[in-house]
Amino acid sequence: MSAIHDGIIITKRQLLQLSRVPEVLIFSTIQPVMFVLLFRYVFGGSINTPGTDYVQLLMPGIFVQTVAFTLAGTAVGLSEDMTKGLIDRFRSLPISRSAVVLGRTLGDATLNIVVLVVMALTGIAVGWRPDSGVISITFGFVLLLVFGYAMSWIGVLVGLSVRDSRAANNLVFLIVFPLTFLSNAFAPTTGMPKPLQYVAEWNPVSTMVASCRELFGLENFFGATAGSWPSENPVPMSLIYICVIMLVFIPLSVNKYKKSAK
Numbered sequence: 001m002s003a004i005h006d007g008i009i010i011t012k013r014q015l016l017q018l019s020r021v022p023e024v025l026i027f028s029t030i031q032p033v034m035f036v037l038l039f040r041y042v043f044g045g046s047i048n049t050p051g052t053d054y055v056q057l058l059m060p061g062i063f064v065q066t067v068a069f070t071l072a073g074t075a076v077g078l079s080e081d082m083t084k085g086l087i088d089r090f091r092s093l094p095i096s097r098s099a100v101v102l103g104r105t106l107g108d109a110t111l112n113i114v115v116l117v118v119m120a121l122t123g124i125a126v127g128w129r130p131d132s133g134v135i136s137i138t139f140g141f142v143l144l145l146v147f148g149y150a151m152s153w154i155g156v157l158v159g160l161s162v163r164d165s166r167a168a169n170n171l172v173f174l175i176v177f178p179l180t181f182l183s184n185a186f187a188p189t190t191g192m193p194k195p196l197q198y199v200a201e202w203n204p205v206s207t208m209v210a211s212c213r214e215l216f217g218l219e220n221f222f223g224a225t226a227g228s229w230p231s232e233n234p235v236p237m238s239l240i241y242i243c244v245i246m247l248v249f250i251p252l253s254v255n256k257y258k259k260s261a262k
Contacts, residue, residue, distance in 0.1 A: 006095040010103020015110060028073070028111060029118045032066045036119060039186060040126045047187050052218065059123045060140075060212035061185030064205055066119060067112055067148030068180055072172040074108050074155030079168040082160070098254045101156045109149040116141060132217030140215035143238060147208055150245040156253035179205045190223040197224035201231065204241040210234035 018025050039058050049057045078101075081087050090100050120128075120141075130137050155172065162168040182199060183189075183206040189197050200206055201222055210220045211234040222231040230237040 004102070006099030007102030007106060009095075010090075010099055011106040011110065014103060014107030018111070025111070025114065029115050032062065032115060032119045033122050035065070036062050036122050036126065043186070049188070053127065055123070055127045056129070056216075056218050057188075057213070058186065059119075059128045060216060060218070061180075061183075061209050062123075063116065063119065063144050063212060064147070064208045065176075065180045065185055066115060067144050068151050068176055068205060069172075070108050070112060070148040071151045071153075071155030071158065072169065072176065073111070074104055074152040075159035075162070075168040075172050076165045077108075078104060078156060078159030079162055079165040082163055083165065098257070101153075101160075101253055101257050105149060105152040105156060108152045108155075109145060112145055112148045116144060130216035130218075132215060136215045136217070140212050143208070143211060143215070143235070147238070147242055150242045150249075153246060153249040153253050157249055157256055160253065160256045179203060183209060184221070185209050188221040188223075190221055192223070194224050201225040204238075204245075207234050207237045207241060211238040 036059070039062065040055055047054055078087075087100065130140075154175070158171055158175070159168055162171055182196075183203045184200065185205060189200045189206070192200055201224060207230060210222075210231070213220055214234055220231070220234065222228075225231050
């Protein structure tokens with residue numbers, strides 16, 4: 001309980017930073033909006049999506065890509081705190097050792113709420129129309145927030161393992177870009193070579209995108225894995241992936257922080 005209480009205090013500290021450095025919030029929302037506009041109007045006409053408008057296929061993929069990049073902000077922020085000696089100051093305080101990383105992940109997850117709202121409004125402006133009902137749409141956004149929170153724990157481990165923020169940023173791109181682009185986020189996997197379809201369709205990002213499309217009222221397209229349990233049940237499979245990520249990376253991240261603080 002003390003770890004949760006202390007973590008909430010660290011979260012408050014991170015959110016206060018946003019009011020003092022509003023550029024972080026501004027640039028965090030501008031980049032996803034740019035992705036929406038670029039893919040909608042630059043690539044949308046060249047990608048064939050039979051039976052539906054490309055923007056309906058695109059928005060769930062952009063949502064998932066954005067929350068997946070939560071680990072970038074977490075990794076770079078923690079790496080900078082390590083470099084500036086802020087972690088040493090936290091270490092000298094009578095707070096739980098896990099509170100610092102818990103507060104960082106909660107703060108980044110809270111920032112995602114603002115980013116997703118701005119992206120959803122942008123999507124509606126360019127023609128995105130989810131039609132599955134309020135409860136399903138709400139659950140879709142909640143699932144996105146939980147997935148982003150799980151990904152932020154990977155960012156904690158990266159940020160504590162790489163002491164330079166530039167190296168952390170480069171490592172994050174090496175992790176996230178293959179996950180997001182080797183998936184069904186921006187185009188159906190049916191156009192990929194068949195061996196690559198297995199990799200893309202078992203990708204956690206693809207499962208999350210398929211979950212969001214289902215919750216937003218859109219039909220999914222699978223190639224090599226069509227008819228398998230994950231393709232038929234993307235929402236439960238996404239919850240399994242989220243649980244696995246947190247069960248693996250939360251203990252690793254907390255243990256890494258304790259070792260870094262020694």
